[in-house]
Amino acid sequence: MGMQFTRRNFLQGTAVAVSAIALAGCGNSNDGSGASSDADSGTVSGDTSGDAFKLGGIGPLTGGAAIYGTACKYGAQVAVDELNAAGGAQLELNFQDDEHNPEKSVNAYNTLKDWGMQVLIGTTTTGPCVSVSKEANADNIFEITPSASSTDVIGGQPDTDGNITEQRKGNVFQMCFTDPNQGTASAEYIKDKNLGTKIAVIYNNSDAYSKGIYIKFKAEAAKLGLDIVSETSFTDDSATDFKTQLNDAKDKGADLVFLPIYYQPASLILKQAKDMGYAPKFFGVDGMDGILGLEGFDTSLAEGVMLLTPFVATADDEKTKKFVEEYKKVSGSDENPNQFAADAYDCVCVVKQALENAECTPDMSASDICDKLVAAITAPDFKYSGLTGEDMTWTDSGEVTKTPKGMIIQSGQYQPLD
Amino acid sequence: MAKETTAAAVPTKDRLLKALTGNLGTYLIVVAFFVIIEAMIAGKSITSAFQGQLVPICVYVSAALSLNLVVGVSGELSLGHAGFMSVGAFSGAILSSVLMDAVPDPALRLLLCIITGGIFGAIFGAIVGVPVMRLSGDYLAIVTLAFGEIIKNLLNNLYVGHDAAGLHFSMTDTTSLGMTNGTVVVNGPQGAVGITKISTFVAGTLLVLFTLFVVLNLMKSRSGRAIMAVRDNKIAAEAVGINVTKYRLMAFVVAAALAGMAGALYAMNFSSVVPSRFDYNTSILILVYVVLGGIGSMRGSVIAAAILTVLPETLRFMADYRMLIYAVVLIAVMVLPNIPAVASLMEKVKEAMPWNKRTTAEEGGAQ
Numbered sequence A: 001m002g003m004q005f006t007r008r009n010f011l012q013g014t015a016v017a018v019s020a021i022a023l024a025g026c027g028n029s030n031d032g033s034g035a036s037s038d039a040d041s042g043t044v045s046g047d048t049s050g051d052a053f054k055l056g057g058i059g060p061l062t063g064g065a066a067i068y069g070t071a072c073k074y075g076a077q078v079a080v081d082e083l084n085a086a087g088g089a090q091l092e093l094n095f096q097d098d099e100h101n102p103e104k105s106v107n108a109y110n111t112l113k114d115w116g117m118q119v120l121i122g123t124t125t126t127g128p129c130v131s132v133s134k135e136a137n138a139d140n141i142f143e144i145t146p147s148a149s150s151t152d153v154i155g156g157q158p159d160t161d162g163n164i165t166e167q168r169k170g171n172v173f174q175m176c177f178t179d180p181n182q183g184t185a186s187a188e189y190i191k192d193k194n195l196g197t198k199i200a201v202i203y204n205n206s207d208a209y210s211k212g213i214y215i216k217f218k219a220e221a222a223k224l225g226l227d228i229v230s231e232t233s234f235t236d237d238s239a240t241d242f243k244t245q246l247n248d249a250k251d252k253g254a255d256l257v258f259l260p261i262y263y264q265p266a267s268l269i270l271k272q273a274k275d276m277g278y279a280p281k282f283f284g285v286d287g288m289d290g291i292l293g294l295e296g297f298d299t300s301l302a303e304g305v306m307l308l309t310p311f312v313a314t315a316d317d318e319k320t321k322k323f324v325e326e327y328k329k330v331s332g333s334d335e336n337p338n339q340f341a342a343d344a345y346d347c348v349c350v351v352k353q354a355l356e357n358a359e360c361t362p363d364m365s366a367s368d369i370c371d372k373l374v375a376a377i378t379a380p381d382f383k384y385s386g387l388t389g390e391d392m393t394w395t396d397s398g399e400v401t402k403t404p405k406g407m408i409i410q411s412g413q414y415q416p417l418d
Numbered sequence B: 001m002a003k004e005t006t007a008a009a010v011p012t013k014d015r016l017l018k019a020l021t022g023n024l025g026t027y028l029i030v031v032a033f034f035v036i037i038e039a040m041i042a043g044k045s046i047t048s049a050f051q052g053q054l055v056p057i058c059v060y061v062s063a064a065l066s067l068n069l070v071v072g073v074s075g076e077l078s079l080g081h082a083g084f085m086s087v088g089a090f091s092g093a094i095l096s097s098v099l100m101d102a103v104p105d106p107a108l109r110l111l112l113c114i115i116t117g118g119i120f121g122a123i124f125g126a127i128v129g130v131p132v133m134r135l136s137g138d139y140l141a142i143v144t145l146a147f148g149e150i151i152k153n154l155l156n157n158l159y160v161g162h163d164a165a166g167l168h169f170s171m172t173d174t175t176s177l178g179m180t181n182g183t184v185v186v187n188g189p190q191g192a193v194g195i196t197k198i199s200t201f202v203a204g205t206l207l208v209l210f211t212l213f214v215v216l217n218l219m220k221s222r223s224g225r226a227i228m229a230v231r232d233n234k235i236a237a238e239a240v241g242i243n244v245t246k247y248r249l250m251a252f253v254v255a256a257a258l259a260g261m262a263g264a265l266y267a268m269n270f271s272s273v274v275p276s277r278f279d280y281n282t283s284i285l286i287l288v289y290v291v292l293g294g295i296g297s298m299r300g301s302v303i304a305a306a307i308l309t310v311l312p313e314t315l316r317f318m319a320d321y322r323m324l325i326y327a328v329v330l331i332a333v334m335v336l337p338n339i340p341a342v343a344s345l346m347e348k349v350k351e352a353m354p355w356n357k358r359t360t361a362e363e364g365g366a367q
Helices: A007-028 A066-086 A102-115 A126-139 A179-192 A208-224 A243-251 A263-275 A318-331 A339-357 A366-377 B002-021 B023-042 B054-073 B081-098 B106-132 B138-156 B201-220 B222-232 B234-239 B244-267 B280-293 B298-338 B340-352 B354-366
Strands: A044-046 A053-059 A091-097 A119-121 A142-145 A172-174 A198-204 A227-234 A256-259 A281-284 A306-308 A384-386 A389-394 A406-410 A413-416 B159-163 B166-170 B183-187
Touching (some): A053 A066, A053 A339, A091 A102, A091 A339, A102 B298, A119 A339, A119 A366, A126 A172, A126 A208, A179 A208, A179 A256, A179 A306, A198 A243, A227 A243, A256 A263, A263 A281, A318 A339, B023 B201, B023 B298, B054 B081, B054 B201, B054 B222, B081 B138, B081 B183, B081 B244, B106 B138, B106 B201, B138 B280, B201 B222, B201 B298, B280 B298, B298 B340
Parallel strands (some): A053 A119, A119 A142, A198 A227, A256 A281
Antiparallel strands (some): A044 A091, A384 A389, A406 A413
16 A cells, blocks of 8 residues: 555646645635625625515625625615615615626626516626626616726727627616726826826736726827827736836836726835835826725825726715715725725616606516616606716716716825816 | 346346446436436526526536546646637637628537637647647646646737628737728637627537547547556557657647637637636636546546536525635545545445445355
């Protein structure tokens, strides 16, 4: 029975070891703040008496993008609680985890369908949403996404040459701006406020969201006469060291660095820029939202960072104040909600308003509700004012029309820029 | 007279049992699974959550089988198997979009896409295999790992579209495709979008059976024995005149082709597929199926891949704990059989099985 060290044993051993390491890695990748401890995914909440509308929600509650999914979950929860307390048609929310993976997202969608979902609030992230919206389109279930910003989500958006990637999915609507709109709006904002003369862009080449914004930003910047001096990229696999990109920006004298990326790599860029003594203005988009909630991040590094996002938790209007207070109660943490939470809140509210306008009842089939909701939300006199904008409207294209707001980080808080 | 019949009947029965516990049994498991599921679909007693996972199950089973050909039969550690799947997925998606009007029949189009996926998988398998098959062990593992990452990054920069003038390729962006009023099929990091869903469970089952057929028959063939001889002792195999590189390459390319076919089936099951879906983690996931099912055991791969695909979804009711439970199950499967008490218990259970009982009894009688 003596152990022999054969080729085969060795291979088996290596394979087992590699698998074990990978599994351990999966466990550690859960870096969304507080996401693992208090996110009770898959729980049904709100009115469960049976005569309520069944709202399904999908988003990443675990994994690298968990911060967005949890925000949407709690944001939607706040809206459901508030609307149910106010009376009228009751709502029931079931939020499922998709790990930011299209395959899992479709699984989550099917699980919700088994539960009897009538309206879908989601999905939170773009990649999974493209797959899920196609399913929802085939089943004719009304879908409004808080934050999936790619044009492929809604479909039917030809580029400048008239080429299309995805046909319009008539039942899918967005609460957030599309990627091209974010890129265009950022360039306009920088030009209008005269924020920089020499601009550097660092974008994520392996991320659809980032590249989508970058392409439109570049096109609009050329139109407006903004001077882009440095364009550098990275990929998900090289998102740890940005010295090359920052040095390139510094050498070319950029005074504003545009970061159409998520907050995690952005936090490293801010740190490394400070270490090398480079202090330009940093301008981000909505993916930057959440940077202050990142665990172990020194918020003083983000001082002066500007971003374009439709929601400011520190705004002093009644609506926002009340939402922030309720959100903290529901999430059980002291952190301010980000714009994803506000978008999800608005999604639920707008669905409720449309359900009432269309005179839907909870005993109707998902498909009937969908037809009525599409007609209601695209009606010319339909307007919704919520946390992320006043007098929002939707057209057949699925895009939302609202005004973007600029924000700046000051003393560890997001503050309105104007 | 009566005694003779029983004497003749027992070996037939034994032979049947032996066949059932062998390759035939593996085919039967797949067919039985298919029949049960189809019955459930017909009886409408299946949840949409489970129905939605049927094609992914078939994909992962096929991928695990093909990887087992490399890891188990050929004895090489490949960490880039998802790379071949993505080659198949994207070539299949492009062909499907191009043939949309020319081949209206979805089943035929799916077949063509899967075949194309297999061909491209084989081509890339050969491209990687020819230089790599000079390496072995750790070196091979590292090169295949790198290959998977290279493919992913290439696809992140690939733009493909088609219009009336034909296919257009670019490595910069969609505008440089130089086409108007066309359809963009592959859009860089956004992957292939706008895919029409044509994969079916029937097609998935057929692919699993085909993969099983290829792998099991290759193992039984002259070439398969040569491949295994190389695995067990390369020097001895070379000494008896076996072309080592040729047989290792054969296993590698066949596995790559089968993985490409699985990838094409996968792409045709979702409306979009992104390059980052086929990253290092997916390669490892398939390797986990192979290792947990038992390296070299095809039936083990089939069962492990099917169960481990369904498991995280069935654990959804456990909310946050489901990923933890999933990991615990994986570790338990790896560790438990190596604990002596559990091992002896399993041995007893095995002996208690009817087919094993008879053999031991007969052996006892013969002595």
